[in-house]
Amino acid sequence: MLGRGIIKGLWETGRNFCGSYYDPARLTTVQYPEAKLAPWENARTVPFLVYDGKDAIAGLRCTACTICEQECPAHCIEIVKDTAKRADYLGKMQLQPKVFDIDAMVCMSCGICAEVCPFDSIKMDQVFDLAGGSRSMMLTLKELAKSNEYFRLIHPTEAAVVDAARAEEQRKAQAKKAAASPALPNAPATSPVSAAPARAATPAVA
Amino acid sequence: MNALDQIFVAAGRWMTGLAPAPLQPLVAMALAIAGLMAVFGTCFAVTTIFERKILGRMQNRLGPNRVGPFGLLQPMADGVKMLTKEDIVPFSADRVVHFLAPLALTVPVWLAFAVLPFGRNMSAIDLNAGILFFFAIGSASELAVFMAGWSSQNKYALLGAMRAIAQMISYEVPLVLATIPVLMAAGSLSLTDIVLAQSGTVMGVVPRWNVLTPWGLAGFALFMIAAAAESNRCPFDLPEGESELIAGFLTEYSGFKYALFFLGEYLGLFAVTALAVTLFLGGWQAPLPALEWFPSWGWFAVKFSALIFLFIWVRATLPRLRLDQLLSFAWKFLVPLALVNLFVAVGWWQSSAWHFPAALELRWLLGAGLLAVPYVWLGQALKSGKPVQHHYSYAE
Amino acid sequence: MNPLLTHYLVVSALLFSIGFAGAVARRSAIIVLIGIELMLNAANLNFIAFWRYGAHSEALTGVLFVLFSIAIAAAEAAVGLALVIAIYRQRKTTQVDGLDRLKG
């Protein structure tokens, strides 16, 4: 009969109306600035640079290889190599960036830089309230460098894989080193990642 | 009780008395106008916020809650936004008509409030052709809609205006036909008389409201459906169907003029709702004599709010109709049913002389049956209708 | 002081002449129809004015005549405009001086 659907619909909306008052679980709204939904683990916005240890500049994984700069389809990364070198977590001497800028206005969050990085240095961030007062959103090294703990926090699965791989490489390198010159004292910091995450990856050059 | 009931009347009289004698009629008029504008202006603001909150709740959302406590100051924020926006007039628009259209819509709607009795002795003017005045004034809004749509020089605006006019003209017929039994029952076109004709109770418990008779109930339903269509409410809001027509005849309006249209639409809804209360729900009358301690304008407000809530509820529930569905619903369903209702109403009065036991029940049964059969039948016909053959005569 | 009967009659005469001038001088059939409506309205105004100022206002003759006249005007407008539209479809014009052939 005509109108049965209307009655059913009215019943449904009426139930929602009353229900939303006594059952807060019905309300789907998250009131944004006060409450935030945790982002999905694979969510990505702009890139950032991972560093190990306490000091952002000293612990930077980046070796200024400029692969990301070349691969970036939007050309939003600019790297200037430093002349000085420093040892990385394996004890190898590597270059380091003097300038590392990402124009977040130009970045399109494709994640290619993170894909191609051979040093697991550049990763995708999850900050999303990036609105600012100016048209320029040039992120410099200071803003880009974020600790490994932060990386673990936002991408736990990926971070665990990366950390395990790095610990394994470090172990191998040390074994090699030990085999080559057993007289020398061990380099510090070889504890596995999972055991003590906060103090795990102390820089090799410390 | 009486003092509270007549407080507005007394206040008006007192304030009129303060003016010098020759100016008193003018002052009384101005007071009535100011009172109506203040009350329904506020009502407009309050309705917009509560509508959004209720719609939100019905969709399991919170609704606006940012401005002020519980978001209650939202209308003020909206108003400030509306009034400070740039007033854009399209380059090729007909400037004069474009400017006049919102006024032509809003002014008649305000006028329509003049004849409505909002409480005991509380109507601005008591015309003896009050309801005719109401419908005559209401018909002016069609022209305003056309002016808006045509002067914008925008095809969406024009299409929206054409749809709006087709809809308003079609639904005016069932609206008026649903009203006629009430006028016959009261024997008057004056809204005050119509309210008074619904006073008293049947057997001491059931108020003698029109809605509590078979023809009144059917008439009320027809009236509310037609009223929703007249005031472009969901599910009949396709003149401004944003998914197909951007915003219909409102497309080229912004800022203050848009606000005026918005105001006009809500005021039209209020006016027709107030008319529904007056015609079918006993106006300002309390349901039972025992409840008359509550002031009459309070009863009116209660009924009025309930009907506005009903409109919002329906809006939250039903999807928009297609244009051909809309028109066939008016002409093939509402109009025949309203005509049947007229006959049922006449039969109801003719049978009022019956005095055998269970006469009232029999009358009810007969009336309801006489309405239910065409309802079911027309409903079936409407659903199983032939597929509509679209041909667009003037779109070559 | 109320306006005199003369005032209303003069207004009515002016309205009639305006409608007449439009109906005679304009080429568009729709304007001609509007002009005829104005002339009808002028006559209605006369009826009401004479009813109001006449000696037997309780008879309501003027009022009822105007009501019938309004109803007939509505019918006239509906049929007239339908004719205009039909003619437009045939001849692609609504200019009255273009409609000088009987053959369709």
Added chain:
Amino acid sequence: MLNEIAFYLIAAVTLGFAVAAMALRQLIHCALCAAAAFAGLAMLYLQLDADFVGFAQLLVYVGAIAILIVFAVLLTRNDEILPGSRRSSPSWLMGIAAALLVLSGIALPILNSPSLRHAPTATAAAPVKLIGVELMTHYVLPLEMVGILLTAALLGAVVIAMREEPETKTQSRPPAARRVETSEVVSQP
């Protein structure tokens, strides 16, 4: 005094709109001005204490006839774009002269007859109830005739304005391509 001011105001506005309705170039403007003139006349009726007629005038002229005119203008709108088309007929001067002649023929006798210069009689009123009674007693035959006339006009207007059958055939989509649409008004049963 107030009455007189109101009368002059309404009369001036009504006549102004009437002139505009006859003289403007855009047909839509003419139609809208005509609607305004009709509304002004309704006000004159109200001033003459004929409430019912005034409201009926508003309802029929502004609500129906003006809309009808506007629709007719829109349905024939290619017409006015013709280049070089004149809005007045070739003999418009003669027309105006004839109108002036008519005006003088009506207005001069009115102005010259002293018997018309009188104020209204005591309050006259046309209560709705009385109009209804009159319509149902003395004027029942005209009322029925008007009903028949309106029905006939309705049917006639539909028939005249209806498009001829062959044309619709050629313009509608072929039946095979037509989707089967149910004209269901409300939601599922």
